[in-house]
Amino acid sequence: MGFFYFLGKKKFYLHLLIAIVVTVIIFWATLEALSVYTRHGEVYLVPDFSGKTVKELQEKGYNEYFDLLVIDSVYDRHNNKGDIVLQNPASGSKVKKGRHVYLTVVAQAPEKVTMPNLRNLSLRQALVTLDGKGLRVGKLEFVDYFARNAVVDQLLSGEPVETGTELPIGTVIDLVVGIGKSKVGVNIPFLIGKKSIDARGELHFASLNVGKEYFLDGNDTTHARVFKTEPTFTKNEEVPLGTAINLWYRSDQLFDFDAYIRQLLSDTLQGDTTNNNQ
Numbered sequence: 001m002g003f004f005y006f007l008g009k010k011k012f013y014l015h016l017l018i019a020i021v022v023t024v025i026i027f028w029a030t031l032e033a034l035s036v037y038t039r040h041g042e043v044y045l046v047p048d049f050s051g052k053t054v055k056e057l058q059e060k061g062y063n064e065y066f067d068l069l070v071i072d073s074v075y076d077r078h079n080n081k082g083d084i085v086l087q088n089p090a091s092g093s094k095v096k097k098g099r100h101v102y103l104t105v106v107a108q109a110p111e112k113v114t115m116p117n118l119r120n121l122s123l124r125q126a127l128v129t130l131d132g133k134g135l136r137v138g139k140l141e142f143v144d145y146f147a148r149n150a151v152v153d154q155l156l157s158g159e160p161v162e163t164g165t166e167l168p169i170g171t172v173i174d175l176v177v178g179i180g181k182s183k184v185g186v187n188i189p190f191l192i193g194k195k196s197i198d199a200r201g202e203l204h205f206a207s208l209n210v211g212k213e214y215f216l217d218g219n220d221t222t223h224a225r226v227f228k229t230e231p232t233f234t235k236n237e238e239v240p241l242g243t244a245i246n247l248w249y250r251s252d253q254l255f256d257f258d259a260y261i262r263q264l265l266s267d268t269l270q271g272d273t274t275n276n277n278q
Helices: 010-038 056-061 123-133 196-205 257-277
Strands: 044-045 065-074 084-088 094-096 099-106 111-116 136-145 152-157 166-168 173-180 209-215 222-229 242-249
Touching: 056 065, 094 099, 123 136, 123 173, 123 196, 136 196, 136 242, 196 209, 196 222, 196 242
Parallel strands: 065 099, 136 173, 209 242
Antiparallel strands: 044 094, 084 099, 111 166, 152 173, 222 242
16 A cells, blocks of 8 residues: 555545644634734824823723823923923824823922022023023012122022022013123114014023013913014114013914015115115
8 A cells, every 4th residue: 555545535525625724723713813903904094182181081981092101291381281291102103092192291380499599690691501400580670789680699589599499390580680881771672573482581691581471472481482672673783781572462363474574574675785885
């Protein structure tokens, strides 16, 4: 009897067919089970959760589709406490049902920092130090002192604040600054088109104060840009240290700042040329 004798038997082919059918069934059932387990083809777009709270998401039923996990909290004075400011995956991502969505929210209480010693630093050094600590600069008060732009004192609500005092991030600190021996003025920086935070910084670095602020197109600080200053920008005229500069803002979505700035600079250049020729 040869080795391949069984190939002539019908039972061999019947058993082979049964084995193939069973294998196919097992393979199909495995794929179906995996498809159900992984929800094959069932994906959801992650919405933009920014500006909402976790409680609001739960009330709207988002927790039935996503596993919402708060992993961090940050201090942010521009948003309300508990608001979501960061998410991962980002909005618009395609994910399976039950996917973890990691959230960063605005802290209920601001983080504390220690007040640095700004006395005898230059104004520029003091501004950089405060920014690094997360503290804000309020009013610059200039007084008679032999060193120009040297910080004489640091104030909180009009009272001296000692080095090492614990303060919430975002606390406003006023600075008393020396005026120097010569009463030399400063130029107003060109602020047109700047965001509020950038305009404030440039004014402080120029030894000037922020005056009144007017938002002509609503209080949307995201798109608000400086449209006008008072006193206005001039290259050759100086104002005393500590002068308050009033700021008007318009939305960059409603106003063409590029064309406006080009026109202002052109007018300034023409004015300078006319003055030089006289």
